[in-house]
Amino acid sequence: MLVWDSSYSVRVKEIDNQHKRMIDYINLLEASTRDADPKELVGRILKGLMVYTIEHFTTEEDYFRKFNYGKTEEHIAEHQKLIKELNNYVTQFEKDDAFNSDQFMSFLRDWLIDHIMGVDKEYMHCFADNGLT
Ligand SMILES: [Fe+2]
Ligand SMILES: [Fe+2]
Incomplete structure (x- = not known):
């Protein structure tokens, strides 16, 4: 289970949330696969995560453009890479009952924390300078 840590904060309430x-x-996805919930339910959580991730990326990217953030291109490329990988997992999940959820979960966990601690932290100063709190 992943637990939020204050060290993950990018000092913008909306984005931290x-x-x-x-x-x-x-x-939720981890608990659902661990409990061997019906595939339909796991699939719904997976889709929910996907939709929410896209929504979150759009929030960040809108601020990049608004603030003329210097690393906009690289950061968007990172987001697109993840969406592609997520899509691959979803496709694999839908057609394959032997979907490797452990591998998927560790991919997600590592990715989210690495992304927040890496590239997301890099926009902190830019967002703060533009008055976001
Ligand atoms: Fe990001
Ligand atoms: Fe983010």
Whole structure:
């Protein structure tokens, strides 16, 4: 289970809340696969995570453009890479009963924390300078 830590904060309430919600989704997905919930239910959580992740990325990217953030291109490329990987997992999940949920969960956990602690932290100063709190 993933637990939010104050060290993950990017000092913007809206974005921290979105990251927390993504962690909630990952934990929900983990519990659901562990309990061997019906595939339809796991699939619904997976879709929910996907939709929410896209929504979160859009929030960040809108601020990048608004603030003329210097690393906009690289950061968007990272987001697109994840969406692609997520899509691959969803496709695999839908057609394959032997979906490797352990591998998927560790991929998600590592990705989210690495992304927040890496590239997301890099926009902190830019967002703060533009008055976001
Ligand atoms: Fe990001
Ligand atoms: Fe983020």
